[in-house]
Structures are given as structure tokens and as C-alpha cells.
Amino acid sequence: MTRALRSALALLFVVAAAQAQQPSPAPPPPDPPGELERLGDGCFDLKGLPGCAETLFTGKPLHIALGSIAPQNGFGAGLALVGHRTTASWRNSWSADAVGSNNGSWRAGVYFKFVHTPDNPVGVGFGTPPPPKDNLTEMPEHTVFGLYAQAISLNKITYFGLGPSSTLAGRSFFGETATIVGGNVVKPFFAKLNASLYAEINGRFVSLRGSHNQPSPSIEQLYSEATAPGLTSQPGTLELGEGLRIRPIWGNDVLRLNYNLAYQQFITPGANFSFQRLVVDLGHQIALYGRTTRILDARPSNSPNDCAIDPVTHPACPKPYVRNFEGAVGFRVLASLSMTPGGDIVPFYFQPTLGGSDLNGNATLGSYQDYRFRAPNVLLLRESFEHSISDLPIGFTVLADQGKVALTRGDLGPNPWRHSFSTGLTLRAGGFPEVYLLFSWGGQEGTHTSASVATSLLGGSQRPPLF
Secondary structure (H helix, E strand, O other): OOHHHHHHHHHHHHHHHHHHHOOOOOOOOOOOOOHHHHHHHHOOOHHHHHHHHHHHHHOOOEEEEEEEOOOOOOEEEEEEEEEEEEOOOEEEEEEEEEEEOOOOOEEEEEEEEEEEOOOOOOOOOOOOOOOOOOOHHHOOOOEEEEEEEEEEEEEEEEEOOOOOOOOHHHOEEEEEEEEEEEEEEEEEEEHHHOEEEEEEEEEEEEEEEEOOOOOOOEHHHHOOOOOOOOOOOOOOEEEEEEEEEEOOEEOOOOEEEEEEEEEEEEEOOOOOOOEEEEEEEEEEEEEOOOOOOOOOOOOOOOOOOOOOOEOOOEOOOOOOOOOOOOEEEEEEEEEEEEEOOOOOOOOHHHOOEEOOEOOOOOEOOOOOOOOOEEOOEEEEEEEEEEEEOOOOOEEEEEEEEEEEEEOOHHHOOOOOOEEEEEEEEEEOOOOOOOEEEEEEEOOOOOOEEEEEEOOOOOOOOOOOOOO
């Protein structure tokens, strides 16, 4: 027997002996419980109520959909259906929902997400593997393609006229049905700044109607095409958009920036309603205690009805409630500027508003009525403070807003600032809707109390904006 053969036999003997000493492999883990099993385990036990609520409002494939539809149009409730399919290079998901409110308004939509997740290079590592990331915003960004179709019908929207000189005496009401069909893409390009480029294409189809039996006249009784451009005809509009988003986190998660720059083109063939819009939105947040729970940002890789962060490392929604002692100070600058070719105008139903909340549920100048000031050009400054109450999942907030609107960009400077202050309670619950209850004062038109529930799950993407 040669030395090489003896060495080979000895090596085989050592390997066989080592394998014989190893314990038999553990059986595969059981399948995770289904939605009905989770409901049965938690909803009939007082200790399991948080888990029961999490399943009811964030479960897959079916859960209850809740959220504000739009200011003055009630609180919407309905159902949402969620599904996904993951391959080696793509994480594909979809969801559909439909909700209705007590005043007959409704919203329904279907949303698709295609997330490119290319395979990482295979390598050999030694030592203890790194723990999963606790700070969810540190999860890697991916290229995301989105498709969606959404329709919404609102029975009660106020219109006070255009520009900063509109008055309470000019209040009127109208109804609107809007359908948005389109798609977008988000492409990260600089990880250190958490920077992404994005583009979108949307077809927008709006239909207006009067709103009668309200505290003020219907819109057609007070206004005409000259004072409410787009009142008599609402042709279909093609919207193209490009933008840049930068969301760096600096100083051990103390300073968080959320910068968005968008350029939109609204093209309306056969009508004089074509225009362009530049939106600059600069958000700043200073965390009072450094590293805090970060589940509040919309994730472009999710649909509005899905709050999972990652199907591998974070397959479920964030924990159902937050009990972290935390707080933050914020400062925001928002400018929306419109440009019109010769002879064209911006239809009033595509113009942004300040006051109360806008059609997308964004609160601004809270002491004024909803949709109070409407114009093609707006400027808003906001200072904010928010803090948890003890270790409860509720907190309190204080807001200070300064805003102005203008019919032309050149009039923004000399136009007067409107001021408003707000304070109230917040509820931030991992996968649940975000709730605000605010009392506002400080403007020239009295006080205003408002309550709102976010239209998307926390961690889900935003819905297509209505203007």
C-alpha cells in the first residue's frame, strides 16, 4: 500500500468518525401559523389582544383597512388584500383595497411593486455573524418599480376662491371623482446620503360636480369658469415627473434630513390647462435621545397596505406598538411653484392648498378651515416638537406654521404670511395607522379642532397624490 493511499484512507476514516459523532439534523421548523390561527390564539385572550389587533389591521393576506379619506369626507373603513412572490432577483408584491366613509365617499385601488434584489456575491466569513439591524431605516435600498390604479370619490370639498384675498364669505362646496393610473421607478445611487432618483408617469382623470345641502352654496352657484378655472370642463391630463430624494442620517441618528426635489409636467392636449410645477421640500429632524425607533418613514418598496420592511430579515410588520421614550424637534421648508406657457392656466382642482388639511391629508395652518387658501404657488415654514408620554404608545406634539399663497410666483414675496399654532396628541403604532388629534389657534379666523388617521400603514408607501 503506497503512502498516498494510506493517507487518503486515514483522511476518510477521520471524516467518517467526525460525521458519526455529530447529532442528527434537526427537523425542519413547522410552518408559521396562518391568519385564522393567529386570530384564534390571540383574540380570545386578554394578554393576546395586541397580537390580535396586529393581525386584524396588518395581517396577510387579508386585513381591515382604516384611514381618513380626505378632510370633511369622513373616516374610511374597508378591507385590504396583500400578496407577494419572491425570486432570486426580484421581490414582487401587490395589494388591493377599498374603503368607504359615512358621507358616501370612497376610495379603491390596486398597487404593484417590483423590487430588484440581485444576489450578493458568495463568500466565506469567520466569527460571529453580525446581528440583524434594529434601526429599520438602515435596511438597504433597492431599485423599485411601481404600477397602480386608484379611484376616489369625495362628496364634500370647500372652495373659497383663488389667492390670498379669498374670504370666508366666498365659501362653497363641490364634489370630485378622480382616477389615477400610472407607474414610477426609484433608483438609489449614493448610499452614504441615502439618495435616490425617481420618475413617474400618470394619467389623471377628474370629474367635478356640485355639492348641495351643505352649510354654504354649491360651487356653481357662486363661481364661473373665470373665477374657478376648470369648473366647466375637466379634460384628461398626462403628468410626467422627475425628482431627487436625499435622506441621510448623521450624528448617531441624531440629525435626520428628508430632502425632496421634484419637477412635474402636466400636459392637457386640446385645452389650455398645461403647466409645470417645481416642488422643494426640505425636512429636518433632531432626535433628542440619539438612536430612536425608526418605523415612521414610508418605504417605496412596499404598497400602501403592506408594512413589512424586508421579507428575509424583517418579514413581519414592525412591532404593534412603540414604548420607547423618545422625542424630536423638526423644521420644514416647503415651496410649490407653478410655471405656465403663454395663455395656459392651472386648473383650480390641481392647485395646492394651505389651511386645515389638503386633499392628500397633509396638515398646514391648522387654525384655518380645510382647503382655505388655494393658489398655484405656495410657501410653508413649519417648526415642530413631538415627545412620547412616559413609556406609552402615545405622545404630544406642538406645531407652528407660517404660510403664504400667490397667483404668480413674483407675488409670493410681498403677500402676507398666515400664522397658526397647534397642539395635541399623537398615536404612533408600528403597523397601525398614525393618528393625530389637534387643537389649532393663532390665525385670524378662530380655532379649529381636527382628527386624522394616516391613509397608509406605517412603513407602507404613500398613495398617489391627488394634485
